[in-house]
Amino acid sequence: MEIISPQNVRVKEWAQLLEKKHRDKQQRYIVEGIHLVHEALKSRAEIEFIAYSLDHGIPAELAQASADNHAAEWIGVSDAVIAKCTETKSPQPVFAVLRKPRSRIEDLLEQGNGLVVVLDGVQDPGNVGTIIRTADAAGASGVIVGAGCADIYSPKTIRSTMGSLFHLPIVSGDLAEVLPQAKAKGFGLAGTSLQAAKVCYEYDFTGPTWLLFGSEASGLSAPVQALLDDALIIPMKGQSESLNVAMAASVLLYEALRQREFSNKNNS
Template sequence: MEIMSLQNTRVKEWAGLQEKKHRDRSGKYIVEGVHLVQEALQAEADVECLAYDLDKGMPAELKGLLQAVQGMEVIGVSAAIIAKCSTTNTPQPVFAIVRKELRGVEAVLAKPDSFVIVLDGVQDPGNVGTIIRSADAAGADGVILGQGCADVYNPKTIRSTMGSLFHLPVVEGDLGEILPQARERGALLVSTSLQGAESCYAHDFRGSQWLLIGSEGQGISPATAQLVDKSILIPMAGRAESLNAAMAATILLFEGMRQRGM
C-alpha cells in the first residue's frame, strides 16, 4: 500500500498523534526512527502500521522483523508525509503507529522484593524518558508515573527512553492509591531530600524498595511526602545545590543494583 497525499485522512490522524489529546482519544502513539521501530517490533508491541519513505526503501534492519509480525500494515509514503508526522528537524525514514497497552499496576505490585522507581510531578519529557531508560538498565521492576508527570507517550519522552519503554512496565496512576498498596505488600517508600537523614550509600536497598523522585523545582508533593517511610541524601562534594531528577534517579537505581547483586 502507498499513500502520497498530505491531505490523506490517515496522514492527518498520524500527524495529530504529536498532541496528547489525540493520543488519549485514539489510544495510539507514534514511534519514530529505525531503532525505536525495531525495539517496538522486537518487543511485540501492538503495532498498527509501519510507514516508510518509498524513495529510500525499507530499512535493512527492519526487513527481517516484518515477516514475524501479524496484522500490521506496511505503507510506503512520501518524504513530505514523513516530515509532517515527525517531531525532529531531520526525520528518519520510518515511523510506526502503536496502540497503547493498558498496563495495570498489579503486575508491579505482585512482584516479590520489587525494585521500583516512582515519579511525582516530573514534568520534563527528557527526564522522564531518561529515568525509564536508567530503570531498565538497572534491572528495576517498573516505573510508576503519578499525576503531573510528562506524558510517557510524548515523542520526546519516547525518544529519551531509547526503546526501554518496551522493556519494563511503565504505569500511569494515582500515587495516593498506589503507594499505600505497595506499602501493604511490604515495600519501603524512600525519597531523596537535601535534608535526608542518611546517605544513599549507607542506606540498605535490599528487599522491596520503591524510590520516589519529585519534580525538578519542588521535589515530591506534600501529599506524597506524607506517605514516605524514609528520606535519604545523595552526598555532593562540589558546590552544585542539587542534581536534576534523571541524574538523582540514576544514582539511586545503580546503587540499588550494586547492593542487590544484580
C-alpha cells in the same frame, strides 16, 4: 499500500497523535526512526502499522525484524507524509503507530521483591525518558508515572527512552491511592530529599522497594513526601547544591543494582 498525499484522511488522523489529547482519545502513539521502530518490533509491541519512505524503501535494519513480526502492516508513504506525522527537524525515513500497552499497577504491586520507580511531577520529557531508560538498565520492575509528569508517549519522552519504553511496564497512576497500597503490601517507600538524615549508601535496597522522585523545581510533593518510609540524601563533596532528577535516579538505581547483584561477590 501507498499513501502520497499529506491531506489523506488517515494521515490527518496519524498527525493528530502528535498531541496528547488525541493520543489519549485514540489510545495510540507514534514512534519515529529506525532504532525505535526496530526496538518495537523486537519487543513485540502492539504495532498497528509501519510507514516507510517510498523514496528510500524499507530500511535494511528492519527487514529481518519485520520478517519475525508478521502482525505489523507496512505502508509506503511520501516524505511529505512523514514530515507531517513526525516532530524531528530532519525526519528519519520510517515511523510507526502503536497501540498503548495495557500494563497494570496491580502487576507491580504483586512483584514480591520488586524495585519500582515512581515519578511525582517530573515535568521534563528528557528527564522522564532518561529515568525510564536507567530503570530498564538497572533491572527495575517497572515505572509508575504520577500526576504532573511529562506524557510518557510524547515524541520527546519516547526518544529519550531509546527504546526502553518497550522493555518494562510503565503505567500512569494516582499516587495518593497507589502508594498506601504499596505500603500495605510491604514495599518500602524511599525518596530523595536535601533535608534527609540518611545517606543513600546506608539504605538497604535489597528488599521490596519503591523509589520516588519529585519535580525538578521542588522535589516530592507534600502528600507524597508524607508517605515516605525513608528520605535519602545523595552525598556531595563539591559545591553543587543538587543533582538533576535523572542523575539522582541513576545514582540510586545503580546503588540498588550493586546491592542486589554484586554486594556479596568477591572483587578478586
